[in-house]
Amino acid sequence: MTVTADTLRRELADTLAHSGKLTDSAWRAAIENTPRELFLGPSFYRGAGTQWEPVHRDQLGMEEWLRLVYSDTTWVTQVDGIDAAETPGPASGNPTSSSTLPSLVARMLELAAIRDGDKVLEIGTGTGYSTAILCHRLGDQRVFSVEYDPGLAALAAKRIHAAGFTPTLVTGDGLLGHKDSADYDAIVATCSVRSIPRSWPYQVREGGSITTALGGWMMASGLIRLTVDADGTASGRFTGDTIGYMLARPHERPPRGPLFQHPGTTRPTRGNPDIVKSWIGHFLAQLGAPSAELMTTEHSVILVDVATGSQAWTEPAGGGWTVHQHGPLRLWDQVEDALTAWKEAGKPDQSAFGMTVTDNAQTVWLGEPSGPSWQLPA
Structure with a gap:
C-alpha cells in the first residue's frame, strides 16, 4: 500500500494529539493541511553536535523520505550557512537553520494563546513551515514574519507562496520587530534571545503576549510567555519545557580563541x-x-x-x-x-522562575518578583 503525505500528516496530528502536545482543533487542522515536505526541500541534515550527514530525497525514495519528514523531529536544513542540498557528503559545523519538530511548533502556538482574528508577528521565518501553519489558522492578512538571513527569506517566501499563502514577509533583523504593522496581538519567536528586545513589547497591544525561548551563551534555555502591560512592561513565568532554539544571530556568542587554563x-x-x-x-x-x-x-x-x-x-x-x-x-x-x-528555595523546577521586563532592566526571579533575582544582559 502506497503511503501518501496526506495520510502521514493525519497520523502526525493523531500522534501529537494523543501525546497531549496538540489540543486545539484549529491548530490540528493546520498541521493536517500544511505540507511539511514542501518546506524541507530536497535535502536536510541529520546528526548531532557539529557532525552532520545530508539526507537527499532522490537517494532515499519518496516513501522513506516522507516518513522522515512527518516524524516529530527537528531537521537541520543549514550548517554554517550551507544548505543541505549543496552538501554531497558529511559536514562539520553549527546548525544555522532548521525545521522545528512539529510538536514544538504546536506547543509554541498553543502557549501563545492565539485566537481566530489575532494579528501575529513571527520572529524567524526559517523554512516557512510555521508561517504557513499560522496562515492556515489566521489568514494571510493577519500574519507577519521576519527573517534575518536573505537567502533563507527568499527560499521561505517561494515555499510559502507555493503552499498557497501570501503573508507579509520581511527580510531584516527580527530583534527590531516590524513596527510598520504594529500593534500585534502576539509575537512568537522561533529563535531564542539573550534578553527581550525592547522593540517587542512596544509593538504588542496591551494584554497581548510575547512567546519565546530565553537563551544565552551557555546554550541553556527556558520557554516563557510574557504578557504586555499598557506602559510597555512585560512579565510572565517560565513553563518548565525542556526545549531549545538556535540563538538569534545578533545574539550569538563572540568568537573565542584557544583555551589556556590558568591556575589563578x-x-x-x-x-x-x-x-x-x-x-x-x-x-x-x-x-x-x-x-x-x-x-x-x-x-x-x-x-x-x-x-x-x-x-x-x-x-x-x-x-x-x-x-x-x-x-x-x-x-x-x-x-x-x-x-x-x-x-x-527547595530546588524547584524551572516553572518556579519568572521574568519581568521594563525599560531599565530585565530580571529573572525565583518564586516571586521579590525573591532571588538575576539581571539579564539587556
Whole structure:
C-alpha cells in the first residue's frame, strides 16, 4: 500500500494529539493541511553536535523520505550557512537553520494563546513551515514574519507562496520587530534571545503576549510567555519545557580563541559541579554568569568569559572538588551563588522562575518578583 503525505500528516496530528502536545482543533487542522515536505526541500541534515550527514530525497525514495519528514523531529536544513542540498557528503559545523519538530511548533502556538482574528508577528521565518501553519489558522492578512538571513527569506517566501499563502514577509533583523504593522496581538519567536528586545513589547497591544525561548551563551534555555502591560512592561513565568532554539544571530556568542587554563586562585567548591550539566543547573549557571560560555568534560566544568578573559575550571580533589578562577570576574562564585539560592528555595523546577521586563532592566526571579533575582544582559 502506497503511503501518501496526506495520510502521514493525519497520523502526525493523531500522534501529537494523543501525546497531549496538540489540543486545539484549529491548530490540528493546520498541521493536517500544511505540507511539511514542501518546506524541507530536497535535502536536510541529520546528526548531532557539529557532525552532520545530508539526507537527499532522490537517494532515499519518496516513501522513506516522507516518513522522515512527518516524524516529530527537528531537521537541520543549514550548517554554517550551507544548505543541505549543496552538501554531497558529511559536514562539520553549527546548525544555522532548521525545521522545528512539529510538536514544538504546536506547543509554541498553543502557549501563545492565539485566537481566530489575532494579528501575529513571527520572529524567524526559517523554512516557512510555521508561517504557513499560522496562515492556515489566521489568514494571510493577519500574519507577519521576519527573517534575518536573505537567502533563507527568499527560499521561505517561494515555499510559502507555493503552499498557497501570501503573508507579509520581511527580510531584516527580527530583534527590531516590524513596527510598520504594529500593534500585534502576539509575537512568537522561533529563535531564542539573550534578553527581550525592547522593540517587542512596544509593538504588542496591551494584554497581548510575547512567546519565546530565553537563551544565552551557555546554550541553556527556558520557554516563557510574557504578557504586555499598557506602559510597555512585560512579565510572565517560565513553563518548565525542556526545549531549545538556535540563538538569534545578533545574539550569538563572540568568537573565542584557544583555551589556556590558568591556575589563578584555588578553593574547594561548595558542592558537586556536575549539577550544571542538568537542565536546571545549566539554566542557573547561565543566569549567574550570563557573559560566559560553558564547557564540560568527564571530570571538569569550564567557564570562559571572552570579553574579560575570566575563566574558571573545576577538578576532583581528595573526594571533593576544587575550582580554579582567573581574571576580573569570579565566574564560579557567581554560578555557585545562583545554585545556592535555588537550593535554599527547595530546588524547584524551572516553572518556579519568572521574568519581568521594563525599560531599565530585565530580571529573572525565583518564586516571586521579590525573591532571588538575576539581571539579564539587556
